[in-house]
Amino acid sequence: MIWKKTLLTLLVLSSSVWAAEKKSHAQKTFSESEVTALKAEWLAEQKTQWLQQAEQREKQREAFLIADNLLKTAISSKQFSAETQRLVNALIRSLDTYPLKRDIDWAVLKAKIESKQVTADDIRAFSALYPNSPYQKQFEQLPFAQLYERKKWADLLKYSEKVTPVGMDNQCRVLASQFQLLSEKLQSESPQAQTESNRFLIADLLAQFEKLWLKTTALPSECTELESYWKAKSGITTEKIRLKAVHLFDKNAKSELSNLLPIAENQTPELKNWLVTVEQLAKQPTTLPAFIEQATADEQSRMIANKAFPQFMRTIAENTGNPDFTPYQAWADKLGLSADERKAWKVTFLNRLFDNENGNFQIWRDQQIQQLQADNLTERRIRLAILQQAPLADWLSLLSNEAKSKPEWRYWAAKNEKEAKKREASLIALSKERGFYPMLAAQLLGKQYVPTQGLLLKSDVQSRLQPQFDRIKELRDLQHFAQVKTAWIELLDELSVDDKLAVTDYAKQQNWYDLAVEGTIQAKAFDYLSLRLPNAYSDWFDLNLEGKPISKTFAMAIARQESAWNFQARSHANALGLMQMLPSTAQKTAQDNQLPYRNEQDLLQPFNNIMLGTTHLTELNAKYPNNRFLIAAAYNAGASRVERWLVRANGKLALDEFVASIPFYETRGYVQNVVAYDYYQQLLQKVEKPIMFYKDEWQRKY
Structure with missing residues (x-):
């Protein structure tokens, strides 16, 4: 397929080439047979050159795949032996012109990182070769681990002043380094000599760690020593344990919730009982009534109950007999829920039981929808009215301005408008937009729907970005589809909207249909229908x-x-x-x-x-x-x-x-x-x- 396309290109180009050839030999007349012979000779040379290039690319691809496989093993095993390095280096010598050279260089560097052999020179060399690679931010984070392993506490803290630590591991390394330096300083001083400044530094460090502990499901080993000191120094209080439980419940961290119980061993029986009910609730939402029964009107219990209530409601059958919000109202009263929290509970209750056939419930439901004016409930009620072919005006009027601006509800508002001129004007305005409801508006008007389409501008993007396109093509040829999408999004992220559209058009021309669609998503190019809807796999x-x-x-x-x-x-x-x-x-x-x-x-x-x-x-x-x-x-x-x-x-x-x-x-x-x-x-x-x-x-x- 590649050869056919290349040959076709050569044949198309040949006329212009021969025109130039004739011009350069203007003083000599060639017979038709001579022209044919020269043209055949030129095509043969071009074919030979193309075959040589194809053969070279195939050899490069083979070397890349072997090296890539060796490096994947080295990375996963965290072992990058000298012999493996020798083999890899030999394989990649031929890859200087290969589109995936950066990928293999990154794999080599990553193997060194995982095997703890990487040096600053390695990183500098890679950064110099590929200054715009997406790996630069990862490189910035590497010194945290390297300095921590070498116990260079002061150097690590100095580095953290220039580069913000990303990830829990590096955040813990910074705090642990502060702790180590403070510990060394305090050990060299007598208790009497410890200054107010040092005590402030310790208090500040423990406060930083406490924030981290409260918002994290599980801490890495780098924080273990500091965590033990924090527990011994400031003590685990009831409030801290309850706040931690709220965070873990919110993150659905069931095993970590279980691990809180031993920490609370020396706390009050009330706290231990509360933790047990929280743990049970995390595992089984139907235990919410038991949790509420023993709960008090404290902030942590309210937060747990608010998180659990939607999960609990999903356990209630939609057609349960005689649905009644009264028990849940009593729960809300006991917990001291705010007006907004009570509204959220009622909306959840109504959404779950919306289609319940109990007549009294339906009357109460409609009354509540009118009072609550929650768009999700109102929209559902409008759909029910449409199904029942009942009047819509009162329900449409309950929508927020934001909801009223949606094409769907503008269509229904226009269709239900009694004044003919207003109705027509609304439908005409809607029909000029893009989408299903503008199509319906055009249908009601008896007109053909003609959506607006964006126009593409000329761009030199292909010549500027050919190396990136070559890389994406090679990844596709190797069927590395996950890497293809990553590379495509990386490319799009660096471009202006016009260039995004240009590269998306290029992708469509290459029959990279999935990338063309992704390009329109990234560019928010919703009016560019030819890009959003390529004529894919037409034959x-x-x-x-x-x-x-x-x-x-x-x-x-x-x-x-x-x-x-x-x-x-x-x-x-x-x-x-x-x-x-x-x-x-x-x-x-x-x-x-x-x-x-x-x-x-x-x-x-x-x-x-x-x-x-x-x-x-x-x-x-x-x-x-x-x-x-x-x-x-x-x-x-x-x-x-x-x-x-x-x-x-x-x-x-x-x-x-x-x-x-x-x-x-x-x-x-x-x-x-x-x-x-x-x-x-x-x-x-x-x-x-x-x-x-x-x-x-x-x-x-x-």
Whole structure:
């Protein structure tokens, strides 16, 4: 593939080269056969040169991979022997022109760091070669460990005045160095000779350590000696233990909470009992009533209860009989919660039991929503009103100004506006923006939606950044995809917005579709639709959709929403690849349609993923013919859920009402994005008659 592209480039360039050749030999006339022979000779020379370069690159790649493997072993084992260094140095002699030279030099330096062989000269040499590398800040932190291991306490403290220690290890090294110097000084003095200044320094050091202890789940070994001195000198008080427990509870540090119990051994029985209930609550949220029962109206108990209440509410069944906030109100009274804290509890309670069918609860719920005016509750109540086809005006009026400015609620406010001119003006204004609800506004106006698109400026970014592009290309060729993304973001971070757009356009031209999308995210280039929605894997979508009732733009919109064109994407649920197929779904789809499928690794191959993903879309289309909304919702949340939502809607809802009433936030956004992306793709691919909404979608009752 590389050879074909290179040859094509040579052929394109050849005409201009031969024009120059003819000009330089203006006094000599060449026959057609001579020109053909000379051209063939030149092409042969170029081909030989290219093959030599390709051979050299292959040798460099092989040397890099061997050296990289040796260095990974050295780093993980923290052993970098002289013989390993000799071998690595020999391998990397040929890599001066290799795009990943910096990467291998960093690996050598890291192996020296991990094996504690690194010198200041090593770091200076690397920094001189790569002054803009992202490793400079790491180098600044290295002397803390080196000086600490050599017990250069004074030098370490002097260094900390110039460079702020980052990370708990280095912060502890600084405090431990202060402690060591003070200890040495105090040991050389009699108690009578100890000055007020020294006592102040000790108190200040212990205060610094105490702050660190209170905000940290676990301290490194460098702080062990200072921690013992602090405990003996200032004593572990009830308040400090309780504050530490609050921090550990907030961080869900269950084992560290258990470790607090022995520290409190000499404390009051009340504290020990309190710690036991906190530990139990961290492990089991249902024990909140027991915690509240023995708690007092102190700050730490309030903080624990506020953190635990949402977790406790998730253990309550949504359709519990006769839901009542009264017991929780009593808890709030006992703990002395503030008005804001009580409001947060009530909002949590209402969100959990929102759909409870108890009539009295529903009346109380609506009263509370009107009083609380919490946007998340109000928005949920508006969706319920849309589902019930009830008046919206009163609920819309409860939204904050920030919420009212969202395109969704502007659409519904406009649609429910009784005065025709105001309604039209609001819809026109909305239709000029970007997104699903501007599309709906255009549909209501009976106009074609034309989103604004950003224009790219000319840039010399390719010539300026070619070494960085070469590095990214080589990492992709080696399938080091995690490093590719890191390198890409590092590059983008250093650029202006215009240059970000230019390198994103370059990525699109190189078919680095995932990097192009990432570039638009980093640049916040939401109006640059051609960059956000590259025509990725176009031929493979054409091939796999041949004879299928799924449009190419819709299938591509699904893939773009699912993976942002990252063919290595893997979700928490183990959905894989471009179209985020679950292995179980992929296997069933393959079996039902007589398609090849071996294991989940197939899903990381773009063609295989597109083949199975488009086939699954076809299966869903058989269930929901020509309805992208239902197909997309089923692809995201499962067909069984879509069936339940349709039963709930009962065939009474218009399209916009059904979308607004989808109970899952993720699925609502998913459906809206997919349909908008589909339309944008139609525009970008210059479809003759782009369609915003199919008749089967718009005219159906859901």
